[in-house]
Amino acid sequence: MRALIYVFPLINAAVFLLLAPLFEGVLRKLAAKIQSRQGPPLIQPYRDLLKLLGKQNLNSAGTWPFKLAPLGAFAAVLVVVVLIPFGGRLGVFAGRLDIIVVVYLLTLGGVAVLLGALASRNTFALIGASREMVTMIMVEPVLAVTLILGAVKLRSLGLAAAMPGAAGAKFTLSTGLMLAVYLLALQAFVARQPFDIAEAEVELLEGPFIEYSGPNYALFKYAMMLKQMFYAWLFVSVFLPWIRTGIYPADIVLQLAAMLVVFLLIGLVGSTNPRLRIDQAVRYYAVLIVLSLAAVALAVKGW
Amino acid sequence: MTQDTLVQTLRAGFGPALAASQGGAARRLVLDVDLTALRAVALALRDAGGRYMVGVGSDERDRRGAFSMIHLFAFDKEGFTADLRASAPADKPEFDSIAPEIPSAGWTEREYMDLLGFTFKGNPKPKRLILADDWPAGIHPLRKDVPYNLVPPSAEDVAYELDEAPPGTTIVPIGPFHPTLHEPAHFAVYVDGETIKGCDYRGFMTHRGIEKLCQTQVSYNEVPFVAERICGICGSVHATAYAQSVEEAAGIKIARRAEFIRTIMLEIERLHSHLLWLGVAGHLIGYDTIFMQSWRVREPIMWLSERLTGNRKTYGMVVIGGVRRDITPALKDDILNVLRKVEDEVGGLKDAVLKDTSIHRRTKGVGLIPREEAVAWSLIGPVARARGVDIDVRRDHPYAAYDEVAFDVPVTDSGDVWGTLVVRLLEVFESIKIVRQALDKMPSDGPLLTEVADVLPAFRHGLSMVEAPRGESVHYVVTGTENRPERWRVRAPTYTNLQGVPRMLLDNQLADFPIIVGSIDPCFSCTDRVLVVEGRDRSRRVLARSEIEALGRGRRT
Numbered sequence: 001m002r003a004l005i006y007v008f009p010l011i012n013a014a015v016f017l018l019l020a021p022l023f024e025g026v027l028r029k030l031a032a033k034i035q036s037r038q039g040p041p042l043i044q045p046y047r048d049l050l051k052l053l054g055k056q057n058l059n060s061a062g063t064w065p066f067k068l069a070p071l072g073a074f075a076a077v078l079v080v081v082v083l084i085p086f087g088g089r090l091g092v093f094a095g096r097l098d099i100i101v102v103v104y105l106l107t108l109g110g111v112a113v114l115l116g117a118l119a120s121r122n123t124f125a126l127i128g129a130s131r132e133m134v135t136m137i138m139v140e141p142v143l144a145v146t147l148i149l150g151a152v153k154l155r156s157l158g159l160a161a162a163m164p165g166a167a168g169a170k171f172t173l174s175t176g177l178m179l180a181v182y183l184l185a186l187q188a189f190v191a192r193q194p195f196d197i198a199e200a201e202v203e204l205l206e207g208p209f210i211e212y213s214g215p216n217y218a219l220f221k222y223a224m225m226l227k228q229m230f231y232a233w234l235f236v237s238v239f240l241p242w243i244r245t246g247i248y249p250a251d252i253v254l255q256l257a258a259m260l261v262v263f264l265l266i267g268l269v270g271s272t273n274p275r276l277r278i279d280q281a282v283r284y285y286a287v288l289i290v291l292s293l294a295a296v297a298l299a300v301k302g303w
Numbered sequence: 304m305t306q307d308t309l310v311q312t313l314r315a316g317f318g319p320a321l322a323a324s325q326g327g328a329a330r331r332l333v334l335d336v337d338l339t340a341l342r343a344v345a346l347a348l349r350d351a352g353g354r355y356m357v358g359v360g361s362d363e364r365d366r367r368g369a370f371s372m373i374h375l376f377a378f379d380k381e382g383f384t385a386d387l388r389a390s391a392p393a394d395k396p397e398f399d400s401i402a403p404e405i406p407s408a409g410w411t412e413r414e415y416m417d418l419l420g421f422t423f424k425g426n427p428k429p430k431r432l433i434l435a436d437d438w439p440a441g442i443h444p445l446r447k448d449v450p451y452n453l454v455p456p457s458a459e460d461v462a463y464e465l466d467e468a469p470p471g472t473t474i475v476p477i478g479p480f481h482p483t484l485h486e487p488a489h490f491a492v493y494v495d496g497e498t499i500k501g502c503d504y505r506g507f508m509t510h511r512g513i514e515k516l517c518q519t520q521v522s523y524n525e526v527p528f529v530a531e532r533i534c535g536i537c538g539s540v541h542a543t544a545y546a547q548s549v550e551e552a553a554g555i556k557i558a559r560r561a562e563f564i565r566t567i568m569l570e571i572e573r574l575h576s577h578l579l580w581l582g583v584a585g586h587l588i589g590y591d592t593i594f595m596q597s598w599r600v601r602e603p604i605m606w607l608s609e610r611l612t613g614n615r616k617t618y619g620m621v622v623i624g625g626v627r628r629d630i631t632p633a634l635k636d637d638i639l640n641v642l643r644k645v646e647d648e649v650g651g652l653k654d655a656v657l658k659d660t661s662i663h664r665r666t667k668g669v670g671l672i673p674r675e676e677a678v679a680w681s682l683i684g685p686v687a688r689a690r691g692v693d694i695d696v697r698r699d700h701p702y703a704a705y706d707e708v709a710f711d712v713p714v715t716d717s718g719d720v721w722g723t724l725v726v727r728l729l730e731v732f733e734s735i736k737i738v739r740q741a742l743d744k745m746p747s748d749g750p751l752l753t754e755v756a757d758v759l760p761a762f763r764h765g766l767s768m769v770e771a772p773r774g775e776s777v778h779y780v781v782t783g784t785e786n787r788p789e790r791w792r793v794r795a796p797t798y799t800n801l802q803g804v805p806r807m808l809l810d811n812q813l814a815d816f817p818i819i820v821g822s823i824d825p826c827f828s829c830t831d832r833v834l835v836v837e838g839r840d841r842s843r844r845v846l847a848r849s850e851i852e853a854l855g856r857g858r859r860t
Binding site for chain 1: 481497585591592593595661812813
């Protein structure tokens with residue numbers, strides 16, 4: 001049984017890499033249904049990725065950071081995926097790492113996007129980058145606090161304790177508040193409407209990604225799909241800890257099913273809202289930060 | 304101020320420099336002035352409440368030895384128009400600019416600098432407007448000695464020089480190709496952070512020279528079909544406006560039934576256009592569900608148009624003297640059925656849009672300008688009505704059968720994009736009302752087409768304004784001798800409203816650029832065919848019409 005902890009990270013990576021485009025496909029299908037359209041087949045995102053991977057990689061900016069940024073973004077998210085206790089099982093690395101690493105890696109992924117945008121020296125990419133930066137500064141605290149909440153309750157920053165942290169702890173007032181805040185920030189985490197502000201197709205022509213094409217663009221897209229899936233998993237794992245049977249394959253299936261529900265929620269909100277302006281979004285994020293800090297204060301008090 | 308008191312005031316002020324006369328039709332005041340008094344009389348007309356519509360410049364050297372310039376003003380409350388005419392000698396086509404005081408005359412003047420080689424003393428921005436940057440200086444294509452098909456050699460390394468950016472700003476280039484713009488145009492937006500501090504515009508990249516073409520190559524009754532292709536969205540408006548201006552110039556009275564059919568087609572066109580715009584507006588603020596749903600509701604209107612005219616768009620219904628197809632009792636029932644369904648569905652759409660607070664956030668206070676400035680920029684259509692300017696050609700200068708139908712003109716004073724949204728949504732219901740009344744009141748028989756004489760009298764002037772979905776379209780015709788117009792001037796509504804856009808953009812956020820530009824509804828048209836290339840064996844086949852229909856319409860009931 002000990003040997004299995006070496007297998008869990010691989011299973012994590014395999015499941016996420018295989019299913020991330022499918023979840024994306026679900027979002028697109030759902031949006032189509034809400035808009036009275038037929039929509040693309042569920043497997044369309046796989047085709048999109050394959051198509052992009054088969055195209056030429058243009059290095060329009062002609063710089064190294066521009067070329068490396070997509071790899072950086074993809075790698076950062078993939079490492080996060082490998083580390084997490086998916087299906088309620090801790091892999092070999094999890095015991096030695098803490099939640100700060102997870103927050104750090106997610107930020108690194110965002111920084112890689114910024115780097116690529118800045119390196120591409122395109123006006124629209126620069127505006128997109130500045131919006132992305134503001135979003136990161138305002139939204140990362142909510143993510144951090146979500147993880148810290150469990151840490152506060154169990155008095156440990158360890159990944160093992162904190163990630164399914166709220167699971168070990170009781171569902172209290174602070175958990176409830178954090179759950180609400182997390183749901184309100186969910187669209188921003190996954191950069192969906194009303195918070196697809198940095199990419200904003202009709203304004204910035206996909207902003208940070210405007211100069212990217214082919215495999216590099218595919219990596220960015222793939223990274224975003226993985227990130228999306230991670231945030232859905234985090235919600236399920238932290239706030240719905242009772243979804244577990246103790247049987248590993250069954251837990252994986254249950255978590256995936258719950259994640260699917262989270263995705264339906266993302267799709268529903270995304271299709272029924274216009275995009276906000278960055279100044280409006282910042283005001284919204286500010287409220288979320290205050291609320292999440294309040295949740296920590298409650299947790300410290302033991303509520 | 305009535306037409307008579309206006310004439311008296313002007314006579315008192317300008318005396319012998321001015322000759323007033325009655326135009327070819329009722330409610331058309333014609334003022335001939337000396338070249339030196341042009342500017343002063345124009346300002347007097349503006350001060351008397353005249354709304355500047357557009358200017359018409361012509362090369363009349365062959366018959367009068369002079370260039371002519373006409374400024375058109377509308378007095379909307381009183382329901383008449385004033386043509387202010389002046390001539391300049393052939394060797395020195397120089398006029399005083401009225402653009403410093405009447406900013407919407409700016410493009411008119413720049414247009415004739417390019418096309419006719421006029422000079423306007425005091426124009427605040429005497430830069431190229433229409434001609435390409437590599438067009439050689441000194442060739443003015445609308446002059447009669449320039450052939451219509453002249454192709455001068457192109458030049459390298461010439462570019463439009465943008466206005467100087469305000470200090471501390473960076474330039475964001477939007478266009479010529481950008482998803483916000485459906486046609487090539489270039490906005491250089493000067494931003495400080497994300498706040499817009501100014502904007503320069505370079506457009507007319509696909510200028511087709513339609514006026515020159517129709518003045519030299521085609522005949523009177525071919526022009527309506529060319530006119531219809533000016534715009535892929537409000538083609539019927541242009542065909543009707545052209546036909547009406549020729550009819551006015553030649554004194555042709557068309558059958559009442561034809562006027563009703565024109566009215567019905569114009570309103571059906573407005574229905575499709577308003578729903579199309581609502582969809583585009585939704586897309587521009589990142590709300591694609593609005594986009595898809597409003598286009599779904601719009602689709603049956605397109606099918607209806609096809610049953611009425613043979614085409615989804617570009618109806619080809621209007622000719623000088625009347626219309627080409629009848630609305631039979633069966634088609635009348637068809638229209639009423641479609642309208643019932645559309646009214647119902649737009650009702651739901653209206654509630655969903657107007658009560659959605661997230662849409663409020665993206666449109667209220669955006670593109671905000673006060674009423675006075677909307678008047679100063681001579682804004683028209685829903686863009687003006689959203690800013691408290693209560694004008695609508697259908698009511699103020701009735702044409703076709705609009706004098707016989709009752710309808711409201713929705714006006715809001717919110718002054719922003721939100722107001723435009725409200726106005727256009729409410730107008731959908733007014734259009735439905737108008738079509739129902741028109742079907743009801745239309746004479747049950749009578750000719751569709753009035754016989755028109757083989758030769759129309761030459762050098763008569765005709766003016767027609769038609770309320771297009773996005774504002775007033777103005778057509779001015781001077782009849783000619785070769786079975787075609789001597790001069791045909793078209794002013795689409797965007798020509799006027801676009802000039803006010805830099806003002807609407809000022810101090811807004813860059814993120815609001817798409818919806819502010821979109822709020823005046825610049826238009827696009829596409830007529831794609833579908834070619835399917837099979838992935839495996841690379842075989843190709845063109846989809847049959849029925850297959851395309853099946854793709855777009857699903858099962859037809």
